[in-house]
Amino acid sequence: MSEKTSSPTSFFHKINRFLHTPMGMGLGAVLFSVCITGGVYLITSRHFMLLAANILQNPTMLLLNILPVFLFLLLVLFLSGRFLFATALTAEIFLFFAIADRVKTAMRQEPLLPTDLTLAKEAASIFKTFPLSTILLIGVMLVFFLLVLILTLCLPKQKLPLGKARLAGLLAVLLCGFGANHIFYADKARYNGYPTIENPYFLVNQYNSKGMIYSFLHQFNITKLKAPEGYSPALYAQLEGEPTLSANGKYPHIIMIMGEAFSDLSENPHLDFTDYRNPLENFNGLCADENAVSGHIVVAHFGGGTSDTEYDVLTGCSSRYLDNPLPSYNFIHRAHDALPRRLGKIGYDTLFLHPGYAWFYNRQNVYPYLGFETCYFLEDSFDLAKQGYGGYINETAAMDKIIETLDTHIKEKDTPLFSFTVTIQNHGPYEKKYGSLPENFATDVPLSDTERDLLTQYFKGVSDGDEQLGRLWDYAAASDDPIVLVYFGDHLPGFSNGMDFFDLLDYPIDANGTPEEQLAVYETPYLIWQNDSAKALCDIQQRAQTAALPENGLISSQFLGALLTELLGMEGLSPLFDANNALRKELPVCANSVYVDKNGNYRTEISEAQQKTIDTLKGWQYYKLFDERIS
Secondary structure, eight states: OOOOOOOHHHHHHHHHHHHTSHHHHHHHHHHHHHHHHHHHHHHHOSOHHHHHHHHHHOHHHHHHHHHHHHHHHHHHHHHHOOHHHHHHHHHHHHHHHHHHHHHHHHHHSOOOOGGGGGGHHHHHHHHTTSOHHHHHHHHHHHHHHHHHHHHHHHSOOOOOOOSHHHHHHHHHHHHHHHHHIIIIITOHHHHHHSOOSSOTTSHHHHHHHHOHHHHHHHHHHTOSOOOOTTOOHHHHHHHOOOOOSOTTOOOOEEEEEEETTOOOTTOOTTEEOTTSOOTTHHHHHHHHSTTEEEEEEEOSOSSOOHHHHHHHHHHSOOHHHHOOSSOGGGGOOSOOOOHHHHHHHTTOEEEEEOSSOTTGGGHHHHHHHHTOSEEEOHHHHOOHHHHEETTEEOHHHHHHHHHHHHHHHHHHOSSOEEEEEEOOTTOSOOTTTTSSOOOOOEESSOOOHHHHHHHHHHHHHHHHHHHHHHHHHHHHHHOSSOEEEEEEESSOOOBTTBTHHHHHTTOSOOTTSOHHHHHHTTEEEEEEEEOHHHHHHOOHHHHHHHTTOOTTOEEEGGGHHHHHHHHTTOTTSOHHHHHHHHHHHHOSEEETTEEEOTTSOEESOOOHHHHHHHHHHHHHHHIIIIIOOOO
């Protein structure tokens, strides 16, 4: 009689049957949860050895990363009745989030946040601009994940029977998940009590030190905005007031432009543009003009967060004060008393222009709330097929619209115009963004072909924007009408190689470095320039002396709009803007953990009186967002 042999198929059947027994489910769920969590750590962590030491000292931190995986696996198991399917789906979801976190951290120096799930449409739009090789790689990965799930459904039909035990398990998992979230993941004191590797104010370090899964769920729990301690709506209602300026006064046209990823990274001793066009030729020329005031603003984000910079400048509020991962525009659901609305009260026509989709950051609703009477977006004013470059509407088309609307307004109306534009051409990613380009800079630093091309592509976009700024400069300089130009960047570019360029080219930028190096991560240049006709109304250079601008020209982004009003002699336009100008003269930079005082000293602590002023502004912001009612 022949001896029976055990085939691989029969062995697999036995394992599969064991995994559907109570003991097998428990052991398997624990084992696979640990493995999946380990995979997430391997993908997301930069300092694995330091992290391992951190975990050994704080083992509960590891458990808080494993527990969500374990509970989710059991949830899918009790819903589907199939262990292998539940394991595969759990692994794919958590590993996909880990990869997304790794990519976002590399490009924007910001980890994956729960709020990113609400920006799926925006992410899909940006995804279209990725290099074809990256799109194909992601496509192959998704197809592979799908095939694995199908395979688990086609394998041996071992399945948990639907009955009271399975329903009880499902209920138990839901209750445990709800309880764990309330007790552990929503606990700020517990989360902040765990040590952070390097600078604790850099959110990427929080994720690297405490684990992406634990950190992601903690962020999910702190997205609800709470009123500041001691907040009283009545107090801020008393602080508000109508503009004290004349509605029939003579005011200049204001053309404000925020350039996508605009920076002065080209101003580096290791970069030479002697034989090439300087990407900042016109910008630097305007800054050097006797009719200009310039410097840098400290924005809220690196490599992204465009709408928060818009919010800071236009509202006089600080998105940093929100202490919330949601974009600031998520909190604007009604008429808001911002700069365009205030200018409208003294006779300005207000216009917003963005050659991007209207739904992006919900701008189609937010900008009318801010007081803009007319809005132009990609859908109604541009043609991506004809005017696209690098995946977005080009700088030339955007400037055509800026000059066209200004010229038409001057010819047809006697009122001043406030025009605000957000450009988009130089949005990342930058890999082969503009196709094959000739070199546009020289350097004494050895760069790989990929690194050299990334900078070439980025500087091409900056140069294109600068050329169009030159067009506007020529138009305004030749005009007999008073015109003021404001130009600034929304954030530094996020490159696919993360912060490597900044190290390679010796930029004094480091999120974990000195206070100066930490702020440099968020600094972008700004410029305020007026033509001779505007100078006859109010000389901003003379006004800059009393505005007490710091020698280094560094201010927080929420002060830029208020500074503009002071330079134009518009004190009394807005009580909030006047309060901002007063604080700016004491603390030109207020960035939560780092401050710069009027003498240029970088500090991590401020006086009790200064903190009280900041607390007042935090409460004022909350009042404007949630309690102020504007007819």
